Amino acid sequence: MIIPTGYRILVKPDNVEQITKSGIVLVTDEKLERAAQHVGTLVAVGKQAWKAFSKTYDGEPWAYVGDRIIYSKYAGKFVKDPETQEEFVIMNDEDVVAIITGE
Secondary structure, three states: OOOOOOOEEEEEEOOOOOEOOOOOEOOOOHHHHHHHOOEEEEEEEOOOOOOOOOOOOOOOOOOOOOOEEEEOOOOOEEEEOOOOOOEEEEEEHHHEEEEEOOO
């Protein structure tokens, strides 16, 4: 299990489509595939996330675990959970650009 510390968050990135609607299989370089990913699900939040932006900030997070988010394209670092072998992105809280609603 990966637990973010401080102001970092853990995101499960969406998979990039490998097959087009017409059934064509896309072959891409793994690094290019990862660069295209910038939408995912918020999995875990460090204890200081969203609390260090200003002295007057009330500390209320703008994203919660389970929210679908859009994050900066080159944010964070890909990490693999040693137990499940799943890939996640660990990033700073400020790299969240938007929350996706109504899906």
